[in-house]
Amino acid sequence: MNKIIEVHGLKKSFGSLEAVKNIGFYVEEGSLFAFLGPNGAGKSTTIDMLTTRLKPDGGEVILGGYRLGRDDDRIRGSIGIVFQDSLLDPLLTVKENLQVRGSFYGLPRAALEAAIAAAAEAACVGEFLTRPYGKLSGGQRRRADIARALIHTPRVLFLDEPTTGLDPQTRKNVWEMILKLQREQGMTVFLTTHYMEEAAQADYITIIDHGEVLARGTPLELKNRYAADILKIKPVLDAELAGVLTDLGAAFDRDAAGVYRIALSRTVEALGIIDRCRDNVENIEIINGTMDDVFINLTGMEVRS
Template identity: 70%
Template sequence: MNKIIEVNGLRKSFGELEAVKGIDFYVEQGSMFAFLGPNGAGKSTTIDMLTTQLEPDGGEASVGGYRLGKEDDGIRSSIGIVFQDSMLDRFLTVKENLFVRGSFYKLTRKELKAAVARAVEVADVSGFLDRPYGKLSGGQRRRADIARALIHAPSVLFLDEPTTGLDPQTRKHVWTTIRQLQKEQGMTIFLTTHYMEEAAQADYITLMDHGQLLAKGTPSELKDRYATDLLKLIPTSPTELAQYLNDRSLPHTVQGGIYLIPLKRTIDALPLIEECKGNITGIEIVSGSLDDVFLNLTGTGMRA
């Protein structure tokens, strides 16, 4: 598969603060790529550089086949950006906003009408096209933001926290739109999110902290590497189960009478359950999650 984004040794400092410390990664064309990390990790600085909003101090990058710093107009023509904070005018209708933004791309009137119509259909905003942007719900505003980013048919769509603050039903609707863009339009999605269940839908994940890349891989690869499954047992005789685990030097903790036993592999639970089945009244196996990966790698939750 072709690499639509390539980053090599990219660096950026602000005074004595090294925000991005010579990072390397790539994004495959047509994929959904999740770029994760705590607040202050350097994600936004990296994205600002890739989208030509910030000049790097060093390193190289290309987006859509265009070289950063040398062909920035080409990069801007090939990307769409949905910012966490909206860029649309709250007093204009969605339709008016789309035509105003579309006029920046030097299209003929016929081309502009066709481009807006296509964006309206893909982002599913026809139901509130004539309503002022400021009167829309959070989910409607987000879909209008996506429509604005699609007017010039970009090959890469950058999404910065696209569902923050939205209720679960609205988040699901927005994600349906994002998935359709990837699958039906062949668009590359470059995503940042604080919701690990959203990141789990990505084809590939890169995790960053303190200006450096900590890990790269598919969701399943990262969970295999940096998370462990957990076996939960409720015993008839806690003393007997504790003795069994201690005799075999099996690490465990106890919470509310439930014995928690970390597993290197899920299948490791089978012999343990078989040997203790006469002393067990409840069993649960909890798979390792991306939340575990995040916490194990960064040592923290999301930072304020």
């Protein structure tokens, strides 16, 4: 697969603060790429540089074949951005907002109307196209924001915390729409999110903190490297299970309810343990490692919103 974004040695400082420290990564064309890190990690600074809003102190960025610092106008024409805070006018209808946005690209009237119709369909805003933006629900506003970013058919769509503040059902609806765009239109989606269950759906993830890349890989690769599965067993006889686990050299603890938690370096390790104590099991459960575990193990903290 082609690399649509390539970043090499990217740097940015604000006075004595090194916000981004010589980072490098790439994004494959047509992929859903998640860029994660706690607040203050350097995510926003990096995205501001990639989208030409902030000049780097050093490094190289190639986006869609265009070089940052030389082809900035072409880069801006290749990307769409959905910010955490909307840029749309609350007094205008969704369609009027899209018309204003589309006019920036100098499209003839017929082409502009076609672009608005295509963006409205892709972002599922047709049912409220003629309603004032300020009268929409949170989920409807987010979809309208995405429609705004799609007017010029960008090759890369940057989504900065696109579902923050939305209720679970609305988040699900917006997320399904994002995945539909990525899969059906082959659009590259560059996502930042504080919801690890969303990040787990990405094709590839890069995690940064303190301006440096901590880890990169697919969700499965990261979970295998940085998150342990847990085997939970409620035994019939406490001492018997403790003896078996001690003989096996397994790391375990026991909670107040008498449930043993055994850390697994690989999921298949559970099979040998279960086989040794199958006649002494009252209840059993395997809990897979999650992206939350990965994030906490790498950054030392829960994801901060």
